[in-house]
Amino acid sequence: MEPNIQQRNNLNYFELQILSRIVDECKGQKDAHIEVITSASSIPEEVGENYLTAFGKIGCTNVQNMHIRNRADAQNPEFIERIKKCDGVMLSGGNQLRLSTIFGGTEILRILQNRLNNEEFVLAGTSAGAMAMSNTMIYQGSSAGALIKGEVKITTGLAFMKDVIIDSHFDKRGRFGRLAQAVASNPSCIGIGLGEDTGVVVTDNNHLEAIGSGLVIIVDGYGIRHSNIADLNDGSPISIENLVVHVMTKGNTFDLRERKFTAEEKVNI
DSSP, X not given: OOTTOOOOOOOOHHHHHHHHHHHHHTTTOTTOOEEEEOTTOSSHHHHXXXXXXXXXXXXXXXXXXXXXXXXXXXXXXHHHHHHHHOSEEEEOSSOHHHHHHHHTXXXXXXXXXXXXXXXXXXXXXXXXXXXXXBSEEEEEOOSTTTTBTTSSEEEEOOOSBSSEEEEOSXXXXXXXXXXXXXXXXXXXXXXXXXXXXXXXXXXXXTEEEEEESSOEEEEEOTTXXXXXXXXXXXXOBOOEEOOEEEEEOTTOEXXXXXXXXXXXXXXXX
């Protein structure tokens, strides 16, 4: 999370459409039981109420908030049972490091990983909630110095997805440089930059479909021929050769295993 930036999640028209897609993925049921986890946010009650209102606008009213503020809360048997029974979970925005430090190694995390891998279960996230989905997670890095070694901080995320690095508010906050540095440091990973009012639907832990009104940027480091990042001292500028970039809009797809972009447009949002 960048300092002095606070996300209040005032959802607009396009974001409501994205929430509708989340409900559709929950077998299209308006009575789908969705839990909103607000742990990343510094204003959890406000953010949680915004989501209850937003889901209500699209006719989904079986939505509850989980204000899990620390690791002790994450051990609450009531929260654990609700995670076992719900149809989907939404991780709100805020500070992604809160998510990894609160949920790392907990039973709630194990349940979510198991349900995601073995059931028809929907896991969604916005902003920090999206960034925490990967096993390699950016938790700090200003846009201005993003291509200076040491300016981008990386740790282990919640590991719902492997071999990807996710960044959010990508175009609005000029975050290409920090995702490029993260991928150059971890070239086995695909970088996924999410623009405003935009997301990706991931199926089979492999197939990405862009949804929403903006852009999804894919940064692929597999073909890098030169990178000086391992030999530099902190504070030195980075050079990278042959970093591949794809720009996706609504309906475009990307195969993570094959590293293949497809421009076929989809009917859904």
